[in-house]
Amino acid sequence: MAAASHGLDRDRLAELGAVAAARLGQAGVELVALSFVDNSGVSRVKAVPVGRLAQAAAWGVGASNSFDFFLSTDTIASGTHSLGPVGDLRLHPDLDALTVLAAQPGWAWAPVLRYDQDGHPHPQDSRALAATAAARLADRGLSVRMAFELEWVVTDADEVPLPGPAYGYPRLSAHNDYLRAVVSALDSQQMDVEQIHPEYAAGQFELSIAPADPVRAADLAVLTRETVRAVTDAYGMRASFTPKFEPGGVGNGGHVHLSLWDGDRNLCAGGTGPFELTDTAASFGAGILGRLPALLAVGAPSVVSYLRLEPHHWAGVFTAWGLENRETPLRLIRGAAGQRDTAANLEVKSFDLTANPYLATAALLFAGEAGIAADAQLPDPVDVDPGTLSPAEATAAGVTRLPISLTEAITAFETDDVLPSAFGPQLATTLMDIRRAEVAELGSLEPAELCRVMRWRH
Structure with missing residues (x-):
């Protein structure tokens, strides 16, 4: 038996x-x-x-x-x-x-x-929650393919970021063996690397893994980070995934890419909505956009997250979306003509790598599914930096500032009509209990001290 x-x-x-x-x-x-x-x-x-x-x-x-x-x-x-x-x-x-x-x-x-x-x-198992969120979409005959982008800062043993111009070949040339070792390790683990390159800040790199089903995508986010960390350590350097390495600098994001599928059809392309979104994909995106203030309590869950969420830093800090607009928190990426039926996807730019990727996955899927259930509509897209809109223009476009602190995001989560229920009372309550505890412990620190404390925690 x-x-x-x-x-x-x-x-x-x-x-x-x-x-x-x-x-x-x-x-x-x-x-x-x-x-x-x-x-x-x-x-x-x-x-x-x-x-x-x-x-x-x-x-x-x-x-x-x-x-x-x-x-x-x-x-x-x-x-x-x-x-x-x-x-x-x-x-x-x-x-x-x-x-x-x-x-x-x-x-x-x-x-x-x-x-x-x-x-x-x-009841607080985040990986199981991500699977539950994916199953709810499956009940509608839908699936999601997801991928996390990872950004990190590499320093020498003395914690000085590696030099080199933003996106510069000199930084790649100087550390080509290191980057090759990262990709080789991931390849050996059957992880499909799409690209790797120097990013804007000193010592900063970005890596993209090919999309997968939601739980697998979150697994890959965990495994990619630990692989990068291990390779970096082996080269006598350190890797920091913190949202803000130092005050005034460029932050590390944890952007999430999502495409919604009905069988083998990508619903982010070939539709009659804006930029050829289907109605279902538009409602999915509207569900995410409308709940971004609450979602930040999950996807930007630390006090230091809000040092990164600044206007004009490509972090996405206003309630807006747009086609290839890197200043909107919800960015539609269509891809090259001829490839859009597979490449088109939505990118959430305001999340970072202090987030639990399973909770972030679940939250986005629950929000998107709620948008579908409510037949939610996207507002008009924004084709400029929303931070440059005048007050009157912003009001007319429905563009407001996302939470500027973890405390504001906590309030938005607790008053949301979908996420606390979807997470379940025990997990939803515990998440906000520990968010408040982090605010109590770290919220009064000066930015330089906050960055120092959090630099190597994730």
């Missing part, structure tokens, strides 16, 4: 784990990192020897409930649903996502799903 509980077929999981362990052993893997992303956007990890993988798959690995209340500074906050030091969860690796790590010889990685000791899904 199978040792099943609440949907966990433990005997079957043990069998699959043993097969996976044998495969990993043949590849020279000795240890498996099992990771999840906490509510503050930090990847937390336990690890098991490969010989224990079958046991971990069937019965999980213990982890405290308190991780739900960790701040990015490692302070453990209190909250409505906190159990303090009491209780235990079980981390079950997703064996389908097992990856041999090219930049960490002898290691493999797997994302986990969190259950309680009786086999019930943990």
Whole structure:
């Protein structure tokens, strides 16, 4: 008789784990990192020897409930649903996502799903929430393909950013071996790199991974960051994914690209709406645009996020959208003529890499699905920097400033009519409890000190 509980077929999981362990052993893997992303956007990890993988798959690995209340500074906050030091969860690796790590010889990685000791899904499991959001769209016959862009600053061992002009070939030339090593490691992990290049700020680089289904896209965001970090460390340098490396500088974004599909048809192209959006894709985009103030509590979830969200910095800080407009938080990218049926997508520019990518994924999908349900309409697109509009022009276009602080974003989330319910009362409450705790701990810091404290946390 199978040792099943609440949907966990433990005997079957043990069998699959043993097969996976044998495969990993043949590849020279000795240890498996099992990771999840906490509510503050930090990847937390336990690890098991490969010989224990079958046991971990069937019965999980213990982890405290308190991780739900960790701040990015490692302070453990209190909250409505906190159990303090009491209780235990079980981390079950997703064996389908097992990856041999090219930049960490002898290691493999797997994302986990969190259950309680009786086999019930943990209500604050962000990866499961992303899957739920995708399933709700699937019930409508729709799917989403997503990708995260990663930006990071590389410094020498003394924390001085690498020199070179913005987008400059000299920076690529000086560090071509490093960039090749990053791409080679990702290629070895069957991750499809679309492009990598120097970015605007000193030492800044950007990397784009090809789109995937929503949960896989979030997995890839986690794995890409840790691969970049490992390669950077191996070269005697440091990688910072913070939204603002230093006051006054250009920030690191975590832009999210989404295209909405009906079977094999991309609904972001070939329609009769603005710039050939279909009505369904336009409503999906309108759902996201209309909830951006609340979405920032998920996608720009740290105090330091709001140092990045400045006008005229291509971060998208006004309630506007446009075709290829890099100053709008919702940007329609059509792609080259002849390729738009596959390339067209919506880009959310105001998110950063302090966000938990699974929560960001879920929030965007819930918002877009709500837009479809309500037959929401996009306003007229904006074809200028919205920060240059006069007050009268902005009012006429319905353009307002997005939240300028995490406190404002918290209020927007809590008063939203969709997101708290979709996240569930326990997770929605806990998220805002720890956001307030971060404001209490970090909100009074001067920008230079805030940047210093947060520089290496994500």
